[in-house]
Amino acid sequence: MTKRAYNFNAGPAALPLEVLERAQAEFVDFHNTGMSIMEMSHRGKVYEGVHNEAITRLLSLLGNPEGYKVLFLQGGASTQFAMIPMNFLSEGKVAAYVHSGSWADKAIKEAKLLGETTVLASSAADKFMTIPNLSDVVIPENAAYVHITSNETIEGTQYQTYPETGNVPLIVDMSSDILSRKLDITQFDLIYAGAQKNLGPSGVTIVIAKEELLNESPKGVPSMLRYDTHLSNNSLYNTPPAFSVYMVNEVLKWVEEQGGIEGVEANNRKKASLIYDTIDNSDGFYRGPVDLASRSIMNITFRLTSEELENKFIKESEQEGFVGLKGHRSVGGLRASIYNAVPYDSCKALTDFMVRFQKDNG
Template sequence: MARAYNFNAGPAAIPLEVLQQAQEQFVDYHGAGMSIMEMSHRSPLYEGVNNEAQTLMRELFGIPDNYKVLFLQGGASTQFAMLPMNLLRPGHPAAYVQTGAWADKAIKEAKLIGDTVIAASTASDSFMRMPSLSEIEVPAGASYLHLTSNETIGGTQFHEFPSTGDVPLIADMSSDILSRPIDISQFGAIYAGAQKNLGPSGVTVVIIREDLVKEGSKSIPAMFRYETHAKADSLYNTPPSFAVYMVTLVLKWIKARGGVAQMEQYNRDKTKLIYDAIDQSGGYYRGCAQPQSRSLMNITFRLGNEELEKQFIKESEQLGFVGLKGHRDVGGLRASTYNAVPLESCQALTQFMTDFQKRNG
């Protein structure tokens, strides 16, 4: 079977080895006579999967003992609301770094809950860069500072994070979690939808410091309280069991490849191929994001006109490339090079870009 060159922004590529292992276990999981999708989430077999996923997350991401690892539903979009519902305190505004479409969505939800301020914004630069740390102004007594570590639409990424003192730093890492090592202790909470770097859609990982869990609002419905899920070890209600199982397989795959530090080097090697093709094209291809903010996960670029871009997409699709069309809100071209995108796919794209320029330059 020919595999597509999958550059989808999400749901995105899953390692072939993981898919094959899931296929082998799909009908009969560990001799149970049933699929993981069919068994009770209270069964010892599934509890083992749930526990292993947490353990692997802690090991690979260096998560300290005073943090909870939760597997929730609703995607990052639910976290846009759940976070301020739990942590936005009256009289203490939530501060947000406005860096693009996903940050904007988080801001809009927070404004429905309570007082929200913008700590920094790159709107004047069309969100084609991340703010420098010196641009971020955190109000004294803020409930938290929220940022989006990687903006998939603009193709920008924070390469360092602000020190916020007593104000908890919160990050939406949906599109770059486990793509590089970070210091978890710098954050109060991190959340991420799984469908880009961790597995299939359906499960959201929340890594949150225990004191924030305990301090969360008690006046919101049980399903929206972090404390509810922390006390129940992510088994308060029926979890997205198959998605959690797939995350476990992906985490094992990352571990077998040498861990997160090796993934970062692999990602740098992959994206360098494509960025070099852009930068060495003599202006034929134009990168969208400012160089200092370029993402290692989403490479955005343009051609001279929209007709050429349409031709690029059409020809690439005929050769088995998928997902190179830019987001509908901004147009252009985008290659998403998450952890599971093979180096060979990036090499193939680079060759296609070179050939396309020769034929249409």
């Protein structure tokens, strides 16, 4: 390998180079067992040690909130879209959702298949370029839960503050910004996140939730789709994605080495400011469509004056080693996903390219 790509993929996304190198060194022979961790039994002490270490490390980074449990599940966040109403939306209750963009929309559609669902607020009128205003939202008395999507990867929006839901459980899809900034985890009753953006490779989905919420799933829900099945078996009811869990543990070690979530957040905000400043100071050559108060520090979306120019930007950036800058097919434009593992130097290289491109094409 002569040079690492400037990886701005939206997911699966960049992993820390240090983590990849550690995994490479341990891949064939894990801890002198004569086996890769992918070859060993998930019932054995060696794998269970890694499994439990990852759980302990994640809770520690989150401040060891009392009464919370971690589950390692499969099927991505998309399976959680269905599991949540299957487990929590009982007869006579309504599932309350905030519609903030593409991923919230997918969650809402799944819930509607399983029970009564209402949309508390939506930013559709703003083409999802803002986070919905929740100041005047009235939560139904019979709400089973309130569901939000903390960061919309496609549109490039992110919650800056979270709603107060009182006694109604607050559930959040945090797939694309988990561990990116300091949060009070006790604000949430359940957090779920696909690992493939900030936590590790694809294959494992993390659920962090209050134990009381996970304890009793409806008896008619199939075993593999019941939270209490996985809680009572420490996420070892069936064969877990062992290598993905191992990689999550290694990424969590890396987060600790960066100074914890506080250190990671400081770097993320520095990276985001660098790129947003380049957009905002371009005299209109680059345009950030997202409302300033809703901008994501994980997924930076921007446009040029024409699709032709955007296509030229993509082509020339790829020639210089940049990957993943094309916007999602549903919205077009350009997008730089700058998750935790994307180095500041990659963001600096991107802004240098953006300045050169403007000079040549402005």
